[in-house]
Amino acid sequence: MQKIAVIGAGMMGSGIAAMAALAGRTVALAARSEASARRGRENALACLAQLAENGLDVHSPDAAGAPARILCAKSNEEAVQGAQMVVEAISEDLGAKQALFEQLDELLDADVPIVSNTSGMRITDIAARVRRYPQRTMTAHFWLPAHLVPLVEIVLWEKTDRAMALAVREELRAWDKQPVLVNRDLPGQLANRILQAVIREASNIVASGLASAEDVDTAVKAGMGLRFPAWGPLEHVDAVGLDLCLSVQENVLPGLDNGTDNAAMRRLVAQGQLGHKTRHGFYDWTQKDMDALVRRRDACIIAARRALQDIHEEKG
Numbered sequence: 001m002q003k004i005a006v007i008g009a010g011m012m013g014s015g016i017a018a019m020a021a022l023a024g025r026t027v028a029l030a031a032r033s034e035a036s037a038r039r040g041r042e043n044a045l046a047c048l049a050q051l052a053e054n055g056l057d058v059h060s061p062d063a064a065g066a067p068a069r070i071l072c073a074k075s076n077e078e079a080v081q082g083a084q085m086v087v088e089a090i091s092e093d094l095g096a097k098q099a100l101f102e103q104l105d106e107l108l109d110a111d112v113p114i115v116s117n118t119s120g121m122r123i124t125d126i127a128a129r130v131r132r133y134p135q136r137t138m139t140a141h142f143w144l145p146a147h148l149v150p151l152v153e154i155v156l157w158e159k160t161d162r163a164m165a166l167a168v169r170e171e172l173r174a175w176d177k178q179p180v181l182v183n184r185d186l187p188g189q190l191a192n193r194i195l196q197a198v199i200r201e202a203s204n205i206v207a208s209g210l211a212s213a214e215d216v217d218t219a220v221k222a223g224m225g226l227r228f229p230a231w232g233p234l235e236h237v238d239a240v241g242l243d244l245c246l247s248v249q250e251n252v253l254p255g256l257d258n259g260t261d262n263a264a265m266r267r268l269v270a271q272g273q274l275g276h277k278t279r280h281g282f283y284d285w286t287q288k289d290m291d292a293l294v295r296r297r298d299a300c301i302i303a304a305r306r307a308l309q310d311i312h313e314e315k316g
Contacts, residue, residue, distance in 0.1 A: 008089035009040020015146030018047035030079035047147035115140035204257035207264030
């Protein structure tokens, strides 16, 4: 693919545009206004600079030329002219996404994939108004921050052409991403289903008084979190033995929260404690610095990626 259109120039769209440009693609970035598209381009340039500063652009065929490949379009129609893939990264509003997919379906030839970056909606619902070529629609969910986290979840619905999904997967691999295929269109896709189960039990532990929020987060970050970049949960199971893991599960699972309603979180929301935006949630954000936490998050992702990159190069 030579040209990618990204519709939506917020945090996700700008990061996605940066990765496509770094892979040598021309990127047309469109938003609700030309000013928004320009701001998105500036954010994309900041993403490229961060990657370059940390040696994470080494696989690019022409990293120095990436900024010049990110262009601002005046409209969706202009952005998609000649595009060989379109990534929707607008706000999580179902009606807006449906209208955009309907418009894109009318503008594009049948062989151009239209993918949604939705984090929680079903592509089945987003593409419901696509009439001409629904087989080229699918989810391609990038994880925040999109220029740093390698994962992309490609979700197929009942009308998605699998060969086209595989072609999208190969394209994203060229962007230095690690795409996974999700064969059914379920809420939460793949990784978010795992994350929501973790959040449910973490909330339950705090609500039951078993441990504080700080100790829960410390346990995850200092324990399993350190292993996860190179040691997935099912690799762990095979490594220690399914018989042992089954024995542990038989003891532990009966005591875990398996409800469909997170009562602990619902109580906090009812009290108006919504997290950082209200300054109180599981933590007191008048005493905790979100900007510093984001910087530490990015630094950890960068360090992990650099370490894994070094390991892969040594093996090669």
